[in-house]
Amino acid sequence: MLLDSPALWYRAFYGVPDSVRSPQGEPVNAVRGFLDLVSRTVKEQRPARLVATLDLDWRPAFRVAAVPSYKLHRTTEGGAEAEPPELAPQVAVILEVLAALGVAVVGAEGHEADDVIGTLASRETGAVDIVTGDRDLLQLVNDVGPVRVLYAVEKMKPYGEAEVSAKHGIPGRSYAEFAVLRGDPSDGLPGVKGVGEKTAAALVSRFGDVDGILAALDSGSEDGFPGGARAKLEAARDYLAVAPAVSRVVRDLPLPELDDALPRAPKDPAALLALSDRWGLESPLERFLQAMEAVHAR
Secondary structure (H helix, E strand, C coil): CEEEEEHHHHHHHCCCCCCCCCCCCCCCCCHHHHHHHHHEEEEEEEECEEECCCCCCCCCCHHHHCCCCCCCHHHCCCCCEECCHHHHHHHHHHHHHHHCCCCCEEEECCCCCHHHHHHHHHHCCCECCCCCCCEHHHHHHHHHHHHCEEEEHHHHHEHHHHHHHHCCCCCCCCCCHHHHHHHHHCCEEECCCCCCCCHHHHHHHHCCHHHHHHHHHHHHHCCCCCHHHHHHHHHHCCCCCCCCHHHHCCCCCCCCCCCCCCCCCCCHHHHCCCCCCHHHHHHHHHHHHHHHHHHCCC
16 A cells, blocks of 8 residues: 555645644644544555655656646745645654654655655556545556555545546546646646647547657648647647656656565554654554554454
8 A cells, every 4th residue: 555645644634624733732633634544544455565655856856847837836936835834743743653653654856756656556566555635646557456546535436447437538547648638737737728628538548648649640640639639739749748757657766675564563662652642642543553453453
């Protein structure tokens, strides 16, 4: 099980009331929400291995160089991430808790959690569950592994290739190409002007990927292009040449080997107890430990 940690703690931060506080009065809504979401999913899915992935660069230079608008709307005037001030201290607590529990945590310099997940999922030979609220990771679904996305926005609905195809009308592993064409406002990806979901789905279904579309444009053929789409794509050639570098996750990062077995017991019980007392986390940590025990009792 691969956790898209930033997506999950953002979701917890905005989904759990900030009236949830520590004994000293600090907000811990993201901490409690994150722990409860993960423990519930672990208990339901029973993974043998668990990895929490991190953004070590939430807006990588190579993606900004390709499409300068990438996540630009999420920055401050100085270019930093426009993060709620109450969230960063809670992220630090989450990381301390994961370390005390013994859950594997990994990131990669200059890359996002998506790229770490793409690499780990691609090198795995067995079944993989990706827990996220980010649609971009639908590109990793693969019925062979299988690799599934458990989509937090839809109460952990599992997405394989069939579910992606049913929802978006595209081949199950083609979400990155679909996003390039249609655009993704949440990431500042503009898309091809005049190309909406239906046209994007038709193009991906016909040509497979952006490279296939560009090859078809080069051929001069009109076959397979919905009405008016060819001219729109011709006008967007410069964008199409670079945008896949933004939407496609990296799958070959030089990540270290991980000790990612789901812990049987906390790695540092004393540290975990101290964190529980300091931040008022007795209930969510008890649920997390019960989830771990349930997996190993099967």
